[in-house]
Amino acid sequence: MAEQKDDEILGKAYDAKLMKRLLTYIKPYRKYVVLAIFMNIVVAALPSLRPVLTKIAVDDKIANHDYNGLLLIISALFGILIIQSVIQYFLTYFTELIGQKTIYDLRTQLFSHVQKLSLKYFDKVPIGRTVTRVTNDVDALNEMFSSGIVEIFSDVFMIVWILVFMFWMSWDLSLVTLAVLPILIFATFLFRKKVRETYRDVRKHLARLNSYMQEHITGMNVVQIFSKEKDELKNFSAINKDHKDANIRSIFYYAVFYPFVELLNSIAIGLIIWYGGGEIIQKQLTIGVLFAFIQFVEMFWRPVRDLSEKYNILQGAMAASERIFKLLDDKTIIQNPVNPIRLNNFKGEIEFKNVWFAYNPGEYVLKNISFKINPGETIAIVGATGAGKTSIINILTRFYDVEKGSITIDGIDIKNIHEKDLRKYVSVVLQDVFLFSGDIKTNISLGNENISDDKIIEAAKIVGADKFISQLPEKYNEEVKEKGATLSVGQRQLISFARALAYNPQILILDEATSSVDTETEILIQNAIEKLLKGRTSIVIAHRLSTIQNADKILVMHKGDLKEIGNHQELLAKKGIYYKLYQLQYKDQEIIKTN
């Protein structure tokens, strides 16, 4: 097996810069934070009152046979219990609210930021990773924002209150009792450290186990073809065993630690009875104080444990926030012009002037391309795969910026047009139709409120999608599954045409799909395209003979060069690249037409 790198890259537990930036997210909710801290102080004080009241009950009331006095103390204890419970409820509620609200803000900010990133970012970063940032990583901050920050106060106050009451009752007994405290603190932090180490170990082995399973489930056919089941089972057992052993190692620390704490507890109680007992015999201490101290010892343990746990929360939060901020700071954004030129009296004239373009520096996919499209004209771009057709779309819509040369619309360089203006006038229909989960209606309007239901239906009727939609049980409200899985390829295309038509752009860019559909749908699609292109400047990456023949001009691309321009007849007569392409790809389509 290949050597595995450690999956758990854990950062520092505290990074002042990150923390400062994180805290800015809490700012809007500081009122809640202040309220929560205040409640914390109260809630921390109340339980420490209980041993005090118990002492009074034992020493003053019970010892003096004061029945009414006892009842009074009992009522006070009961009252405190109720108040403590109520405040605790709201305390938890508000701290969680702070956490949830801050991560909501952070999450939506992050999502909005991703919307602004250019396609270059999406080429570079796998989608899954971006999704994780927006979902899991943000959630990992919840605990720090909610309980993390506020509870530190509560733990500290709790310890302070207990110490105050203890010393107030008997300072020498306090000192004796607290003798075990350093051991408790030391043991707790040592335990945490050990557990953290083993936990990291467990995580590492779990990650290995998971990636092994993930990989071998995906490649199970290879395992089976090569009859490697036995060997792979051996490999799996080894990893599975490592995981088990790591877990068993971590059990050890738990197994030692909890009994040890109980032992410390007993020792503390023993000390109290031994030292306190001596004082009682000498009449320097009452038995109620003994009662109270034994209760205090039980109470000390929780805040110490909690404080040691905060380390983990902080560490997790730091790691997550570092990843989140890295994404937030990613500036792969297409820059909008400082003083954008508004497009008035839009005509729709497009010109490419000596355009050079590359996805990776130096590897040009478009070389010195120049052409002009007059308003209202339809241009078909043809060429073999890799000719550079899609790149023309990508730069015209400014999904990417050109390296050299310029693209103008109505004489204005598109770099000087605001992105929003540009996209408003130019719509793209992509080859692989992307449908969102939702219903058919919103897939046509994409949620645009300016597009009425009537307009949606009208658009669907024009492109011929209305027929199949009205046969669906819920018609336009029919649910579309993820990626449109329930619809056929042709149906999906018709919906995307309706979408483009509903938006009624001045310039339409259409990337025709190559996938074959049945003849009936093919006729529907051909008609739809004709209607779609009518009356607007259009650029079509064409695969259909019908579209090409109807175009005003055909641009023939070959390996990034613009090789031939002309209409169908002219280009055929030339017997050049177009002629060959025609023989190869389009000639067969004649049959459909004549049928």
Add this chain to the structure above:
Amino acid sequence: MFKNLSHLKKYFKKYKNKILLGILFIVLSNIGGVYIPILLKNSIDDLKNNLHFDLVIKNVLLVIATSAVAGVFRFMIRQTIIVVSREIEYDLRQDFWQHIQKLPLRFFQNNSTGNIMAHATNDISAVRMFVGPSIMYSIDTGMRFFLILPIMLWMNTTLTLFALLPLPLLSFAVYLVMKKIHVRYTKIQEKFSDLTTKAQENFSGIRVVKSYLREDYEISQFEKESKEYLKRNMDLVKIRSLFQPIFYMIAGLSSIIVLWKGGTMIINNQLSLGTMFAFLTYLLMLIWPMIAFGWVANMVQQADASMKRLLKIFNEPYEISDSEKTNYEIKSVNGEIEFKNVKFRYKENLPFVLNNISFKIAKGSTVAFIGNTGVGKTSLINLIARLYDVTEGEVLIDGINVKSIPLQVLRKNIGLVPQDSFLFSDTLKNNIMYGLENQNEKIVEYVSEIAQLKKDVESFPNGFETILGERGITLSGGQKQRSSFARALAIDPKILILDDSFSAVDTHTEEEILKGLKNFMKDRTSIIISHRISTVKDCDKIFVLDNGKIVEEGNHLELLELNGIYADLHNKQLLEEELSELG
């Protein structure tokens, strides 16, 4: 109830002794734990009555000693019962893996990797929680409760009844709260998955979003989902916030009652101060059992549901395996292949993918199958290696039905290069040697030469030791295909099957590969599936498949003369070649 969990019996049996030992430790540690308050009671009463101080000291030492002894047993409990739970988790996962390794390709095509993974991780973990913590806490807390109860009753019956009054109610409250929490938690999970889907969809469809200027709308939609997520989280918080107050109530209420009732009894000389103290200590010890009860009840329910899902996978049939028909005498194959009236479909109500196919391939010859996507080429070759079994008819190798040949022998003799060249994230060398019993670097060199991998390997940082995949370098499509091809050659197969294995390899390299392969294939049978005429034109025989049937067959020249599908493909590809040489 929980009949699914009863399937765990065999695992429990395996660790019976350790579990029984663990239970014994639970009993012993609890006896120790329960003894401590009695010692405390005696100490306080001794102090109160101002008697011998040395008795007090003796008690103190006893408390510490008892606590130490109980602690040792407590340590042993975790070392037995929790360790057993990890052992059982291991066994269960082991069985799970052994089982799914034997499942047919069909299973993996019908279930997503993510789905299978979820069973292997979440469900097994849930069952583990049942085996370990649930059982440990139920026995531990139950035991403690039944030890403490008689002592308390013996000390003072009335006070016991008063003290325990609120506990059942509160325990029930924990159960209810936990149940609600589970429901609401599931709702949060659902929304979280919606949120993930939304982000996933948006990022995948970012081109559409940008082209139609829908960013703001998408943001508002995402905000809506996030807000709902927030709301559902807060719904849970509303319930979960009850937890601590309930805990306070359990801990506080009973002690207050004891102080009140006990105090009154002391005033009336019916109770000693020490007894009251012992009661207070016992109550502290009973808090956890009360909470644990509700907690465990929920955990068991979840484990049962998980076990049910696991059993569903455990009950999947193997479909393809050795059977009573298998003839274990067969140790090797020669390589003559015959299909006799083979029909095949993926499911009962689906149309036939292969419809009455018959042909014979002589040992040592090279044949090709060509045809459009979806005509059944891959299905056909999958039948030879028994990745699927025929629906009707027979597949014979050396005249023997493949079902009679031991699966191991069959597959060891077939070098199948599937369409998607899957490589493991391991070194290139280990990938190529994957099918070999023993390491053999000479073979790696040899097959890499045939696969034209040598030049690529030289450019890799660590040559053959270079790690592939996520943790190493990413190979190009062509490099992957050639590596996967080399892997198949390395096992020295009698039958080599190439399923469109060079689609991402450029024609020139492909030619070189085929040239080198000729020598290698001398005494072996090879089957080539391709879209490219150039790949298949030198084969002894070429079959053209269409609609699940063989429509044309013959060698290159014969098929060209037929002027059918094959000839048409040939012409188109010639044109394509011409075109690509332009410019």
